[in-house]
Amino acid sequence: xxxxxxxxxxxxxxxxxxxxxxxxxxxxxxxxxxIYDSEGKDIILDCAGLEYISSAGLRxxxxxxxxxxxxxxxxxxxxxxxxVRAVFAMTGFSNIFKFK
Numbered sequence: 387x388x389x390x391x392x393x394x395x396x397x398x399x400x401x402x403x404x405x406x407x408x409x410x411x412x413x414x415x416x417x418x419x420x421i422y423d424s425e426g427k428d429i430i431l432d433c434a435g436l437e438y439i440s441s442a443g444l445r446x447x448x449x450x451x452x453x454x455x456x457x458x459x460x461x462x463x464x465x466x467x468x469x470v471r472a473v474f475a476m477t478g479f480s481n482i483f484k485f486k
Contacts, residue, residue, distance in 0.1 A: 388435075389417035397428045402433030406443030415446055422453055430486065434465035439440050439473050451483065462486045 387410035390401040399425045400421055404415055421429055429450060439447075463486040466474070474480040 387414050389414050391417070391420045397430050399430040399432055401432045401435065405438040406436060407438060407440040409443045411442035411446060418446065418450065421450055424459070425457055428460040428462065429459065431463045432465050433463060433467065433470055436467060436470050440469050444477060444479060447479070460484065469472045
């Protein structure tokens with residue numbers, strides 16, 4: 387799993403590549419620290435390269451959303467693959483996130 391954090395256009399973007407599952411979740415969560423610590427910027431989770439997401443990955447997304455909302459930030463997900471979109475639909479996450 388590869389996580390790249392970029393700041394551009396006034397937003398902070400996480401580019402996620404690979405499989406976000408129980409094995410890779412701890413490392414990914416550490417890599418997301420700049421997102422957890424960000425203030426005053428909207429957060430974009432770019433999932434174009436995300437092949438799979440498990441419940442451990444969904445928990446990370448939910449934690450990001452909760453922390454961001456507590457600080458008045460918005461969280462957007464973009465470029466979801468069909469596999470990831472199906473997991474979001476099955477779990478109801480497609481109803482709580484905003485998409486670009």
